[in-house]
Amino acid sequence: MIQLLIRHARILLPDGQFLFGDVLLQDGKILEVASEIITPDPNILIDATGLTLLPGVIDPQVHFREPGLEHKEDLFTATCACAKGGVTSFLEMPNTHPLTITQRALDDKLHLAAQKCLVNYGFFIGATTDNLPDLLIANPTCGIKIFMGSAHGTLLVSREAELEPIFAKGTRLIAVHAEDQARIIQRRQEFHNITYPAIHSQIQDEKTALNATKLALKLSNKYQRRLHILHLSTGIEAEFLRKNKPHWVTAEVTPQHLLLNTEAYDRIGTLAQMNPPLRSPENNTILWQALLDGIIDFIATDHAPHTLEEKAKSYPNSPSGMPGVETSLPLMLTQTKLGHCSISQVANWMSTAVAKAYKIPNKGLIKPGYDADLVLVDLENYAPVQRKNLQTKCGWSPFEGWELTGWPIVTLVGGQIVYERGKLNTDVRGNSLKFE
Numbered sequence: 001m002i003q004l005l006i007r008h009a010r011i012l013l014p015d016g017q018f019l020f021g022d023v024l025l026q027d028g029k030i031l032e033v034a035s036e037i038i039t040p041d042p043n044i045l046i047d048a049t050g051l052t053l054l055p056g057v058i059d060p061q062v063h064f065r066e067p068g069l070e071h072k073e074d075l076f077t078a079t080c081a082c083a084k085g086g087v088t089s090f091l092e093m094p095n096t097h098p099l100t101i102t103q104r105a106l107d108d109k110l111h112l113a114a115q116k117c118l119v120n121y122g123f124f125i126g127a128t129t130d131n132l133p134d135l136l137i138a139n140p141t142c143g144i145k146i147f148m149g150s151a152h153g154t155l156l157v158s159r160e161a162e163l164e165p166i167f168a169k170g171t172r173l174i175a176v177h178a179e180d181q182a183r184i185i186q187r188r189q190e191f192h193n194i195t196y197p198a199i200h201s202q203i204q205d206e207k208t209a210l211n212a213t214k215l216a217l218k219l220s221n222k223y224q225r226r227l228h229i230l231h232l233s234t235g236i237e238a239e240f241l242r243k244n245k246p247h248w249v250t251a252e253v254t255p256q257h258l259l260l261n262t263e264a265y266d267r268i269g270t271l272a273q274m275n276p277p278l279r280s281p282e283n284n285t286i287l288w289q290a291l292l293d294g295i296i297d298f299i300a301t302d303h304a305p306h307t308l309e310e311k312a313k314s315y316p317n318s319p320s321g322m323p324g325v326e327t328s329l330p331l332m333l334t335q336t337k338l339g340h341c342s343i344s345q346v347a348n349w350m351s352t353a354v355a356k357a358y359k360i361p362n363k364g365l366i367k368p369g370y371d372a373d374l375v376l377v378d379l380e381n382y383a384p385v386q387r388k389n390l391q392t393k394c395g396w397s398p399f400e401g402w403e404l405t406g407w408p409i410v411t412l413v414g415g416q417i418v419y420e421r422g423k424l425n426t427d428v429r430g431n432s433l434k435f436e
């Protein structure tokens with residue numbers, strides 16, 4: 001029996017209130033939460049005076065590059081970054097090499113993850129135009145990922161006739177990267193002679209996103225199929241969902257679509273290039289409102305690292321994507337200091353609501369019986385995002401120089417300390433997530 005006692009923390013309770021007190025962990029679970037816990041001899045004692053205890057972040061959209069693209073990132077480096085960022089579980093995307101489009105590829109990834117991941121892991125199975133039998137039997141998986149646009153090899157299902165059978169058969173969650181591939185191809189030709197990276201936001205414009213979101217919603221309605229819209233990027237999609245979102249549909253937004261916009265291209269060039277692209281500042285405002293109003297359900301980073309060398313290629317040869325797992329929590333907690341949202345909203349968007357949407361049992365709340373995936377953050381000190389402190393193999397962040405608070409001080413995965421005051425415990429291993 002291993003007991004760990006966290007003392008004198010400001011604990012976020014399931015009802016959104018705070019309790020100043022102690023949390024006792026035993027054998028990977030939360031055993032007790034109380035204002036004072038007297039226990040004879042815990043194995044480990046953490047003094048959390050001045051720190052806030054939150055449920056560990058569950059990041060529901062990441063690209064960790066292994067197998068096949070380990071020069072950008074691998075499951076070990078990515079989960080070191082997770083541990084440092086307070087991310088205790090992640091759901092990973094199928095655009096690795098080989099693509100995760102069969103049970104065999106899923107099994108291989110799970111096997112690698114068990115060996116290399118410092119935090120808990122779950123994986124999507126990717127849809128192609130001819131792997132419906134694989135999609136129906138894949139297990140365990142958090143859901144089916146469909147790239148409706150911005151293809152990765154055969155990971156592209158863009159036409160209604162190809163999408164329809166996937167929505168029609170089976171019941172598991174379908175998560176869509178909603179961009180209209182035909183429109184992207186047409187606009188790429190139109191703007192082919194422009195190499196200034198800001199053109200990316202015009203090529204893959206707002207209508208490109210809206211067209212695909214509308215089509216996914218149409219099919220979801222037709223078959224009453226559980227649908228999740230990944231990285232919502234535009235105000236017009238948010239307003240469309242405000243009027244048309246059935247209760248079985250969820251949507252997410254990334255910190256970068258809330259906090260960055262097209263002005264970033266002037267500052268950081270292709271480091272600001274991602275899919276779906278950054279939008280105008282007005283879109284930031286509408287997305288924030290949709291999140292606050294519950295139209296957008298939760299937050300994902302879409303952590304998509306590329307090397308600086310790859311990013312230094314001129315547009316359109318530069319790859320799309322940016323890292324995010326080790327900055328997402330401090331970025332959002334800094335927003336609480338600015339009065340844009342509350343700490344309990346951040347914990348809901350980054351943990352509780354994700355566990356609920358993906359039906360991950362016993363995670364996302366600080367409650368007896370729940371898994372001891374926790375993060376202690378310091379909301380009183382500010383520190384800048386600096387390249388030298390990053391764990392991600394790609395070694396850069398679009399938020400470099402931003403002064404943030406809410407940096408993780410201690411991260412626990414299954415009751416084990418995986419990160420403490422600048423030090424990683426690389427012996428810790430996460431577990432395979434369950435999806436009910």
Ligand code: DOR
Pocket residue numbers: 063095150177273274275276302304305319320321322
């Ligand atoms: O910008 C992006 N990059 N968006 C995605 O959806 C995929 C990702 C990647 O894997 O690089």
